[in-house]
Amino acid sequence: MSKNNLQHADNHIHENDDGIHSHKHEHDHHGHSHTHSHGHDHHGHDQHKNTGKELSFEEKLLVLFQHWIEHNDSHKDNYISWAKKAENENLSDTAALLMDAAAASDIITEKLEKALKTLGK
Numbered sequence: 768m769s770k771n772n773l774q775h776a777d778n779h780i781h782e783n784d785d786g787i788h789s790h791k792h793e794h795d796h797h798g799h800s801h802t803h804s805h806g807h808d809h810h811g812h813d814q815h816k817n818t819g820k821e822l823s824f825e826e827k828l829l830v831l832f833q834h835w836i837e838h839n840d841s842h843k844d845n846y847i848s849w850a851k852k853a854e855n856e857n858l859s860d861t862a863a864l865l866m867d868a869a870a871a872s873d874i875i876t877e878k879l880e881k882a883l884k885t886l887g888k
Contacts, residue, residue, distance in 0.1 A: 825886050832883040836876055843872035 822830070850865035 836879045843869045
């Protein structure tokens with residue numbers, strides 16, 4: 768994989784009128800734009816795994832908050848990793864901005880964790 772053609776796949780959880788669903792999300796970072804393909808199979812995403820019973824709105828939020836927190840922390844870890852690499856390449860300004868992004872991610876995670884606590888879980 769070249770420096771100019773970085774690819775990765777993330778597992779994303781989304782909620783729409785059809786319910787909560789998870790899918791792989793491909794990214795091809797070359798230049799400034801990339802496309803996203805979303806093919807979904809919506810079977811049972813609104814149901815509890817063990818009972819088959821429909822999830823309540825709060826249960827859906829619980830699933831989403833837990834995913835968003837984990838996903839955000841993963842991005843933060845990547846920002847820090849790339850900041851260190853940028854610093855090693857004498858790209859101090861870039862490294863500093865990546866560390867700023869990591870700090871902003873911490874703030875987002877704190878907000879999501881507070882929102883999760885409002886659900887009493």
